[in-house]
Amino acid sequence: MARKSSLLKRTLASLCFILALYAIINTFISSTATLKLDRSFPFSSANSVIVSDEFSSQDTDLLNSSGKSLSPVKIYLYDVPTRFTYGVIENHGIARGGKPVPEVTDLKYPGHQHMAEWFLFTDLLRPESERIGSAVVRVFDPEEADLFYVPFFSSLSLIVNPIRPATGSDQQQRKLVYSDEETQDAFMEWLGKQDYWKRNNGRDHVIIAQDPNALYRLIDRVKNSILLVSDFGRLRADQASLVKDVIVPYSHRINTYTGDIGVENRKTLLFFMGNRYRKEGGKIRDMLFNILEQEQDVIIKHGTQSRESRRAATHGMHTSKFCLNPAGDTPSACRLFDSVVSLCVPVIVSDSIELPFEDVIDYSKIAVFFDSVSAAKPGFLMSKLRRISKERILDYQREMKKIKRYFEYTDSNGTVNEIWRQVSQKLPLIKLMINREKRVIHRDGDEPDCSCLCSNQTGIRARL
């Protein structure tokens, strides 16, 4: 009996040992594999590095069952002269009474709706281990890169001077004044000399010009690149398009509403606060003021940017059911993102607006759209809004809650990752165009050779 029991024990022990060994080996192997897979998760396997990698890569671990490379989209961050990055921040400070600093790279970007250029730049500067879920990985050898990021702070450069620079004859004064124009020209001179810029005529470069007027002197020279812009208000169809470029959101400046969905604490039906007078499409604003000023449950106020007005806007957006988003000088406005994070249903009156991340966001689920002709008809807009049920408003709010992370630049899985994902999606077409241009036949006098995607059949028809 004792021998039998001992034999049983020994058999059990051996079995356990084998199992344990298997457990340890297996656990080790799978966690290694998982680690490798994890790195590949956020990246599109559908990118064009496949061919070259497949033939040159030593990294056979990173090949999947079909032999395809799982390499991420590789981006090279240009080491641009600090004049074009931190130097712009310094000048922005100096123009507001600040002093030059000993180490410009210690400077932080001033809070602003055009902060995308800061967030994207600093994201790429972070160690790769902190860039979780990013669709692009930074490479330090340009030869490896699929794409090239050029981090010129073009939007901040535009507003360094609160007003136009003085043109007086006082040399001393002129020297101190910052010139966006000069900076743009110096930037282009620098960029134009870069070998990788010349290699594909800039097609594989990513350039940010978030303010609709940013880089205005250079657009024709950088139009081959993937542009990160807020809208196409100042850009012609041959300069920018939904196919080539990425629409990026403004940083919201209103605090995120942290409460739950609901209409009980939102007594105001429609809220707007902002500049009444705007050019071009923004002329609708004055018309809307005339129509809406006398309406019940509507707060519509003319106001310019200040700490006080931002406080009032925050209160208004957090306590209203709908927030009016009329066009500004150009179709986009940061108010849309303020509305979304406030869970205040955007009422968009901007006929040519383009919206960020529209492949993953169905804006008809979070916003109400009016064409400007209909919106300018007395009574039309308000009667439509009054007919929207509480349940429908809650649906809009629910959807906004789901998608608002896309508009949070500071969210580790927010705007920055989404912009890179959008950029990485451009790569196949960019690679196609680069390869195609090496062999395509052109004749002098040919029309530009364009590939287009057109929309002319559906959508909201304006009632003229």
Added chain:
Amino acid sequence: MARKSSLLKRTLASLCFILALYAIINTFISSTATLKLDRSFPFSSANSVIVSDEFSSQDTDLLNSSGKSLSPVKIYLYDVPTRFTYGVIENHGIARGGKPVPEVTDLKYPGHQHMAEWFLFTDLLRPESERIGSAVVRVFDPEEADLFYVPFFSSLSLIVNPIRPATGSDQQQRKLVYSDEETQDAFMEWLGKQDYWKRNNGRDHVIIAQDPNALYRLIDRVKNSILLVSDFGRLRADQASLVKDVIVPYSHRINTYTGDIGVENRKTLLFFMGNRYRKEGGKIRDMLFNILEQEQDVIIKHGTQSRESRRAATHGMHTSKFCLNPAGDTPSACRLFDSVVSLCVPVIVSDSIELPFEDVIDYSKIAVFFDSVSAAKPGFLMSKLRRISKERILDYQREMKKIKRYFEYTDSNGTVNEIWRQVSQKLPLIKLMINREKRVIHRDGDEPDCSCLCSNQTGIRARL
């Protein structure tokens, strides 16, 4: 001592038991996870199902560290009436003296350069476990689908009748004659009734029309869809484009050259065999015949399709350094793919040619391009070819060897997978357009609203 040993044994046994339990649980969990991850490998994580999945998916295992869904691109295969698939094969047989068959689904597609429609259809019919490395996964519930594949054999339908159908008054004869036109119309009638077709005006549908004349009656009604075509020779810019559509290769009809790279067994400098007389861009053929017929080391022969001429073409392509690829009635020709699998460097004289998979294939590395004006100058083409070194030819051959799997429809990691990868890359822009059309403002009389990618700066300039 005995007690001590027993205690030790019991402790060991318990430890082993715990380890074993851990092993089993861990192994189970990781293999489940690995299985799921494996399925996600070939698929782009950068697709637009992210939002909806994230909010509705129960499948939390399929979320990565950043919370993004790893769902593949999901494609629904329409169960079209057999009239539009196997029925076309049957009619093709009948028109050549065959008999109706009891079970049409037993039929195999006749060997032909337009076999893509057969390979794509049968690929989707295979069990998912055999579809290794595919960028799309078939779903059986259309509600889950990102894209919809419509498997009408439009190219075979076009050539069911070797000649135009009889128009005599003999009713019996007319009844037997197949009509591509009628089939196209019946197909459109069927497609137009499908709810998912109507939902997004066909934008998320994938339709194959490989022969440049296939579906010619319907193109304007299916132009919103992703079209799989050989070239844009018969298509206007508003019907098809590199942005929306996918260029698919013809099936090569010459056997693959299985030998190594080298020029020793390739005594002929330039080879061509095919129809001398073609319309439109193909008029270059007759000019090239006139120039090249008298050249040394050149074999240029007029020939039409037959078993005999295919044997001669195989021999010619396998024993020549360069193979001429002039435009046909439309810019593309199956000869290009015959050349590549023959390791015979293609000499492409076709100004408007579009090439398959150009995001991953740099054709300037595998082929020589001449604009037709230069190629038609006596002596020009031959003097250029004669100056190409042996080393350069070996480079071309080496590259062809690397990429030829892209032109092998029967390779499990060949053309079919690559076409699906190209299709899946269209999804973000398709989703964007679908979402955008729900809210975009149109005015009657507006110009079509187009997003384009243009090329007008580089490439080979024609020397007029």
